[in-house]
Amino acid sequence: VWNASTGEELQTFNHPHIVKTVSFSPEGTELATGGVDKVIRVFDLNKTDATPVCTIESHTGTVKRVCFLKHSQLVLSCSDDSTIRVHDRRCDMAVTKREFTAMVEDxxxxxxxxxxxxxxxxxxxxxxxERFEKVKEVTFTTRIHSASLEPDNTYFVCGGEDFKIYKYDFANCTEL
Incomplete structure (x- = not known):
């Protein structure tokens, strides 16, 4: 972790394998990581000790993305094992698991x-x-690698293997 103004290195968190994802908690006090070793680690940025405060081992494939949810009590992750899992940090375990037919990219x-x-x-x-149930889905003619919902939930954008960025209305899922 570096100071963005000065470039000074503040902390180092060693991992046994390649790190694929890092994510700050909304409060900016914690950092979640995941990677090739299939382990999710949460570090307290206020501690000088580089030992994780939470370690979660539930995926069977590389962890591709981690995000905090619900005031940082939950950690959401996706993996090469074609699953998304919601982990409760209070018990260090997955409380929800969704399986997909294709690899979850983002x-x-x-x-x-x-x-x-x-x-x-x-x-x-x-x-x-709340229930982690699907509420909408849009199908494309190409594999999609990344998608993002605009902050006021008006539209979303995505991109994939056809070298295009798509912009869709979130309410009715039509292309803009």
Whole structure:
């Protein structure tokens, strides 16, 4: 972790394998990581000790993305094992698991924490964060690698293997 103004290195968190994802908690006090070793680690940025305060081992594939949810009590992750998991940090275990037919490439929690955007195969899906049930899905003709819901939930954008960026109305899922 570096000071963005001075470039000074503040902390180092060693890992036994390649790190694929890092994410700050909304409060900026914690850092979640995941990677090739299939382990999610949460570090307290206020401690000089580089030991994780939480270690979660539930995926069977490389962890591709981690996000905090619900005041940082939950950690959301996706993996090469074609799953998304919601982990409760209070018990260090997955409390929700969703399986997909294709590899999940990306997940994102909306600014209002009401939706999770999922890029999986040729689909962009949206799940509610309360029951983690799918509420919308748009199918594309190409594999999608990344998707993002605009902060006021008006539209979403995504991109994939056809070298294009798509912009869709979130309410009715039509291309803009």
């Amino acid at each position: 997940i994102e929690v909306s600014v209002d924490e009401k939706h999770v955007t999922v890029a999986e195969g040729k689909h962009v899906s949206f799940f509610d964060t």
